Amino acid sequence: MTSADMGKAKSGSLYAPRKTIYPKEVEGEFRRIKWWLLAFTLSVYYLLPFVRWDRGPDAPSQAVLVDFLHRRFYFFFIEIWPQEVYYLTGLLILAALTLFLMNALAGRIWCGYLCPQTVWTDLYLSAERWIEGDARERARKDAGPRTAKIWREKIAKHALWLLIAWWTGGAWVLYFADAPTLVYALATFQPGISEAYIWIGILTFTTYMLAGHMREQVCLYMCPWPRIQAALTDEYALNVTYRYDRGEPRMSLKQASALRLAGAPAGDCVDCGQCVAVCPTGVDIRKGASLGCVQCGLCIDACDAVMAKIGRSARLIAYDTQMNCERRRKGEAPVYKPLRARTIIYAALIVAIAGLMSAKLATREDARLSVLHDRNPLAVTLADGSIRNAYTIRFANMSAEPRRFLLETSGVEGAEVEIVGVEPDAEGRMIVGVGADQTRETRVLVTWRGARRAKGQTPILFTSKELESDASVTMRDVFVTP
């Protein structure tokens, strides 16, 4: 169904029935790229949870793990705490910009090659072909009487689809718990993992529905990207384009040969319909750019095969622009401009943000200090007239070993500093021990017992020094005198 076809309802009907699409199998350059990408992306998805990464005895050894229970995200050498969720924001910004850049260069290639909807639909289509045969056969079976064989095939197909869907959901939950342990627990029906079953159920349902049944309907009606994409593109972005300057007027091979012999112009398109037959979204690319086109290039493969057979040159359909077709028709040279303002800006932004994030990651401190001044009361007057301020100070030890931190203050010289529950050592130092990969919250009291201070705020610095390495973190706050 193309965007133009969408509205071809019978007069008066508010609802358009769905036209079943039977995409024909095709071989060629772009199909090969799609197979490789499919194998690569699915392997990453299904196998990544099993990759191990040694982080020492107290941390999980799974390379990629979202540990909701302990509020940690692990990605190979990176460990992210909840307060560092901006890394995720950065990744999402990078993903969006990469999508924009891909779009500026070659339209919706994300849709055609990498989108999970496309990848899983491709996988489901090949399962369908394997069991029920290629497009023409499936169309014939659907139109004809339902024999026992057809029923058997249908049951086998749906069973296989459900199996893939279940596997997809099963792989999903492995990102949230230790994969081998969970696989064992699932395989032996251990109790207490109902959440895993629920998520597998949800993912099984969505995968089966979206890749098995909804397919191109997702791209046509549900996905926001085609609409957003249309607002982001320009005339230089490459799209799968029917080169009508070369193809038109279309006519049978016989007619075309006759005309060419007579020295008259004839189009290369022989109207064989192969481009439409292989299209997974049912588009006729010859009608021009379309909402339904996911830029997968399968029509290019189909057309190239036909062109080879009839002895015409390949790429009657190609990644090209409307503008170039027009230029060629007028006898002008085609223009390709991959380097233009928007691609340069997107690329620069990607480099800048990726650089910023890498720099931040490379210099990530594994010890932190947070200081929170009591808000209410801001200051306490003691019986002897001394002034006390209380702070909640949290020491974060983001390393794999337990560590000891020495708390020092400066700014209000001569003030007494005490940590509730921590006895100063023989030298009067206040040392706070924090377990591996943990934080410890302490209440710190700063008391001024000297001469009457002027009303107002004085800056005060809290420094946490790691005893062994002497690395330190300093936070600034204020001492309030009422």
Next chain:
Amino acid sequence: MSTRQAHSDAARIDPHSKTRTTGHEWDGIEELDTPLPRWWVITFYATILWSIGYFLAYPALPTLSGGTQGLIGWHSRASVARDMEQLSEIRGPVLERLANAPLEEIEARPQLLSAVRALGAAAFANNCAGCHGAGAQGAKGYPNLNDDDWLWGGKLADIRRTIEHGVRWDADKETRSETMPAFGRDGMLDAKQISIVADQVRAMAKLPGGIATAQGAKLFDDNCSVCHGVDGKGNHDMGAPNLTDALWLFGSDKETISSRIANGGGGVMPAWKDRLDEPTIKALTIYVHTLGGGE
């Protein structure tokens, strides 16, 4: 330029898209009447069906004496109870350690201390903040629990007893019941004497304008020193505040002090022994003690 809306009998088939138009037209721009995909509409009906099922399964319809109960027997109170049960399961080990630990040892055990302070902070917000304030900062007549000035003592055992039995809370036999007499109202001192004692007290506290006199000293000795001490430093057993320090529960101006002498009495705090369980009282004791003023 005029904006007009044509009648719907102007509907036609758009030659380019082959789609019907709605017949609406604005300055030459027409609206296509593209039909929805049928599955989309089916999804809409499916949500309606779902809502009916939901309506039957869960409590939904209010009646005069309550409401429909739902077929699966779900109840919000039961749900809360289950959540609370899960919570106490999670807290179980901490509460057990709290129950077993002597009050005096908790502050020396960092992990237990931070758990107990968290428990105490929550209990304080629920039960105590109403009078003592969210940060225990107090108010006029309600003691600030962050400072080191205690009416009834700031040791762990003192704090615990005050929480358990309250202050001047008649329903509890062990409550802290000592009360300042109403020297003026009950005719023990006349207005002039009260003024002299007030001046004397302000002088003892080294407040500007305080006047120490021989008569004042004698009046203080005769009437006040029993509870507040000869030197005015107060007495935790009597709940008698230290009159020589920098902190004044009701205020340090002469009028306020005179009024306190004339009318006596004092604040009231409920007894919590029967309203809070043992671990909560323990946690509150630790929390208040570690606010900074604990003795």
